[in-house]
Amino acid sequence: MMACWISRLWLIRHADEYGATPPARLARHLAGCASCRAQREMHRNLATRLAATASHREPPPFLAARIVAAARAAAPYRRPAVSVHRLRWTGAVMIALTAGLSLWLAIRPAKTPRPVAAPLELAALVRETISRPMQLADQQRLTMVTRSLAQPLEQEWQRIQADANGAWHTLAADFTPSPAAP
Amino acid sequence: MTDETLARWWQEGSDAAFAELVGRFYGRIFNFLWHATGHREDAEDLTQETFLAAHRSIPRYQPARTFGPWLFGIARHTLADHWRRQRPCDELPPDFADPISTSENAPAAREERGSALWQQARRLKPRQFEALWLRYGEGFDIAGVARALGITRIHAKVLLFRARKELARRAGSGKGRTKGDRL
Ligand SMILES: [Zn+2]
Numbered sequence: 558m559m560a561c562w563i564s565r566l567w568l569i570r571h572a573d574e575y576g577a578t579p580p581a582r583l584a585r586h587l588a589g590c591a592s593c594r595a596q597r598e599m600h601r602n603l604a605t606r607l608a609a610t611a612s613h614r615e616p617p618p619f620l621a622a623r624i625v626a627a628a629r630a631a632a633p634y635r636r637p638a639v640s641v642h643r644l645r646w647t648g649a650v651m652i653a654l655t656a657g658l659s660l661w662l663a664i665r666p667a668k669t670p671r672p673v674a675a676p677l678e679l680a681a682l683v684r685e686t687i688s689r690p691m692q693l694a695d696q697q698r699l700t701m702v703t704r705s706l707a708q709p710l711e712q713e714w715q716r717i718q719a720d721a722n723g724a725w726h727t728l729a730a731d732f733t734p735s736p737a738a739p
Numbered sequence: 740m741t742d743e744t745l746a747r748w749w750q751e752g753s754d755a756a757f758a759e760l761v762g763r764f765y766g767r768i769f770n771f772l773w774h775a776t777g778h779r780e781d782a783e784d785l786t787q788e789t790f791l792a793a794h795r796s797i798p799r800y801q802p803a804r805t806f807g808p809w810l811f812g813i814a815r816h817t818l819a820d821h822w823r824r825q826r827p828c829d830e831l832p833p834d835f836a837d838p839i840s841t842s843e844n845a846p847a848a849r850e851e852r853g854s855a856l857w858q859q860a861r862r863l864k865p866r867q868f869e870a871l872w873l874r875y876g877e878g879f880d881i882a883g884v885a886r887a888l889g890i891t892r893i894h895a896k897v898l899l900f901r902a903r904k905e906l907a908r909r910a911g912s913g914k915g916r917t918k919g920d921r922l
Pocket residue numbers: 560561562564586590592593594
């Protein structure tokens with residue numbers, strides 16, 4: 558049979574598990590040992606009585622409010638120093654963001670020029686041209702811009718001049734007196 | 740909402756979570772301290788001290804662990820500081836007088852002090868009383884008792900076993916000491 562001192566070790570281990578059946582070896586010892594059985598009963602009864610007689614009284618109602626006010630007054634809450642756990646998470650998020658940004662930069666569509674760029678450039682040039690004395694470089698650039706318009710106008714003017722010359726000659730011939738009249 | 744979730748929010752600076760946890764636990768902490776000291780006003784002050792200490796310590800709380808035993812652990816430290824200040828000669832305050840030998844044995848006075856058995860329990864070593872209260876007053880399991888006391892589970896079982904045995908002996912039942920008892 559198990560010695561009593563070994564039985565007491567088993568009792569310590571199982572003293573808080575009253576609902577459970579004691580292990581077979583302990584049960585065999587208890588069946589044959591009145592002293593250990595009495596010990597076990599004493600612990601069981603005392604535990605039951607302690608649980609039944611632990612009185613809980615109402616705390617003063619003002620106490621909770623007093624505690625919260627005292628905590629606020631004593632030390633305004635400071636956020637805790639960053640924990641290792643949180644630091645690890647922050648690091649992981651930063652790495653993920655960096656990787657994502659790199660990937661996007663690598664695969665993003667090539668930059669196309671915006672269609673408003675040319676008119677804006679022309680407008681800026683015109684504004685510059687009229688707002689300050691024209692220089693040679695500006696004149697050349699302006700000529701280039703207006704060349705396509707200037708050429709048809711010149712041709713038209715030459716046609717008008719030719720027509721006017723023809724008309725003048727016809728009128729002059731009609732109103733000029735004949736020099737050979739006797 | 741679990742205590743542990745609220746404690747995590749408290750850690751993150753939520754004043755409302757702190758207030759909610761005070762509401763949930765101040766009565767339990769007060770009862771523990773009232774039974775331990777036997778003084779209502781001391782228990783009130785120590786309850787407040789406990790929560791202020793918890794407020795300072797909350798950054799170190801690990802939300803994976805149960806909140807109750809953590810808070811009771813702080814209450815226990817607060818109580819130990821109180822004993823160091825109040826009881827240098829290990830002398831019991833008047834409230835701890837044996838109810839059997841005192842004239843103040845009216846039902847009202849008994850209610851104020853708690854049951855005779857718990858009054859006996861108060862006179863045990865502080866650690867023994869604390870283990871008993873956490874186990875039977877609070878209903879913590881062995882793991883909870885161990886966490887609150889900062890000891891291993893088997894140590895908690897030994898502590899409870901010895902506390903019950905000593906209590907039985909002091910209560911005069913005569914069953915606390917038997918032949919061959921070496922534990
Ligand atoms: Zn035995």
